[in-house]
Amino acid sequence: QKEVEQNSGPLSVPEGAIASLNCTYSDRGSQSFFWYRQYSGKSPELIMFIYSNGDKEDGRFTAQLNKASQYVSLLIRDSQPSDSATYLCAGRATTDSWGKLQFGAGTQVVVTP
Amino acid sequence: EPEVTQTPSHQVTQMGQEVILRCVPISNHLYFYWYRQILGQKVEFLVSFYNNEISEKSEIFDDQFSVERPDGSNFTLKIRSTKLEDSAMYFCASSDEVGARTGELFFGEGSRLTVL
Numbered sequence: 001q002k003e004v005e006q007n008s009g010p011l012s013v014p015e016g017a018i019a020s021l022n023c024t025y026s027d028r029g030s031q032s033f034f035w036y037r038q039y040s041g042k043s044p045e046l047i048m049f050i051y052s053n054g055d056k057e058d059g060r061f062t063a064q065l066n067k068a069s070q071y072v073s074l075l076i077r078d079s080q081p082s083d084s085a086t087y088l089c090a091g092r093a094t095t096d097s098w099g100k101l102q103f104g105a106g107t108q109v110v111v112t113p
Numbered sequence: 114e115p116e117v118t119q120t121p122s123h124q125v126t127q128m129g130q131e132v133i134l135r136c137v138p139i140s141n142h143l144y145f146y147w148y149r150q151i152l153g154q155k156v157e158f159l160v161s162f163y164n165n166e167i168s169e170k171s172e173i174f175d176d177q178f179s180v181e182r183p184d185g186s187n188f189t190l191k192i193r194s195t196k197l198e199d200s201a202m203y204f205c206a207s208s209d210e211v212g213a214r215t216g217e218l219f220f221g222e223g224s225r226l227t228v229l
């Protein structure tokens with residue numbers, strides 16, 4: 001059974017601070033990982049994907065992957081109230097078809113002014 | 114900006130009734146998906162569709178479910194005989210080939226299905 005686990009939160013972050021979100025996965029066959037943002041009542045929206053061990057930066061977002069520890073994280077720098085949302089971690093195994101993503105339950109982030 | 118559109122936004126149905134959820138993917142996308150999210154739970158993969166056939170389906174996608182691309186623009190999900198546990202938000206998504214490989218799926222706003 002492939003599982004992606006996240007702390008549900010809520011994670012309360014002061015405006016301007018760094019939000020740190022964590023995700024673990026059980027399937028060692030998972031090779032690709034994705035962070036989606038989901039505003040309340042809305043659809044998921046891709047923020048970043050990461051395939052290789054290490055860090056990947058895109059604007060205020062940094063994804064980190066450690067395949068040995070089966071651990072993925074997302075850092076949000078200079079958090080803004082508009083970052084308040086649920087962040088979904090997802091993985092995909094190489095044996096899975098394109099577009100078949102295994103989602104975690106999401107971490108709710110609340111950025112307080 | 115191109116978007117995936119879904120209809121209806123909310124459907125209420127009686128248990129045992131058939132439901133068809135409709136989606137118009139982004140026009141140049143060739144990979145189509147249905148996901149669902151039961152209230153308060155994870156987003157779950159149902160099915161992927163490419164080249165007019167199912168690429169992969171999950172264990173949730175049993176014989177009660179079917180998908181179809183009846184014309185060049187629509188992509189539908191049919192539930193033949195709805196159960197209470199089918200109540201969920203159903204998301205259609207699409208991607209081009211690059212997006213399929215990178216996991217960049219474009220999701221519609223969802224169709225909320227309530228089965229009474």
